[in-house]
Amino acid sequence: MILLILILVKLLSPELASAKVVNTSLCNTNDNNWAFVKEKNKIKLYERWITLNDSQAVRERKGELLTTCSFDLVEKYLRNCNTASEWFIGIKSIDSFSDSSHHLLRINIELPWPFTNRELIARYSFFKTDSKHSVIKVMSTNNYHQQKKQNKHYEASWTIERISDELTKITFKTFSNEAPKFPQWIQEPVIKKVFTNNLLRLKKRLSEL
Template identity: 35%
Template sequence: MVVNPAENRWELTDEEDGIKFYVRWVPLNSLTEVRERKVEILAHTSLDKALGLVSDIDKASLWMSGIKRASLLKRDNSNQWYSHVLYGLPWPFNDREMITLCRMNRGAGQSKITISMESVEHPYPQAKGVERLTNYKASWEIVEINQNLVKMTFIALSGDPPAFPRVIQDPVIKRVFMGNMRTLKELLEKG
């Protein structure tokens, strides 16, 4: 499917305290479009601190709400690992889990780091009564502006079918997503 670039532009939906939130509709196939979300954060912090908070699965619950359990399943090397996250979602949603393959690209001496995340099939046992997300992609780009300022860009989309009509689900997802990013920025800027 060919997409007209003018129809696929990011729309700025919210902006506050150095955080910008964007959305756009992306076709999955000829019948289905999904909402892709993007956030840009300018944070007074170091590149290493920013990387540490978003790449260490043990720290995910510090800034991501609703995590019941998060664990590192396997580390192939310092640039590739598998993680498992079990999300405890508010009623009326059912809990969900996801296993992601994370790949990091950081060249020696570079001031830019990218991390791509993609849900994958994995033999890790599925939690009872929990849906496993299988069509999720996301990425972080972290750029050092100077020693104490970084620009972080996070982009995510899920092709898994919505559990509820979008009119119900989208406001909840947006509120949680925005809250997570505010918390992340606050943690990054703590002394």
């Protein structure tokens, strides 16, 4: 039960040093300095420390996988926000809505007692960089009323790369600035396991398309 609580509480908020709001324009986000963590079923996991606002160090995670699902199908699947609940453990529902300038997601996260359920409202963006690459980004926003306890700042991105007609590479990156709920020696192995298992579930789901 303790492990289940740890998994769900930290699902969308990897452990970090503090809880102040992030100005992502000030992040050190060059794509270097990744440390290899492990590989499972041909899914590779990396992590690194990045600096926010020139002072706050946070842990960013990255997972890489290859799928025999075509580029177009992967892109279509990941662009459909409702599919996240099929592979992302803990997500109860995702609703999409828009304001005058952004496409937004309202993500409902179920947590067991004694924790309250959480809600994440995030901006959703899709970029087609060229015929072989596309990027999906999700970034939390606090500009909207939230009915439940909200997650602190959270960012995630999927980079989709066409390797061949029947082979596609997916790179998933995520970080949050939410303060840790438990000692790192307890929660860190659990977070890594959940992160890896989510990617395993995604890879399996894509193989079924």
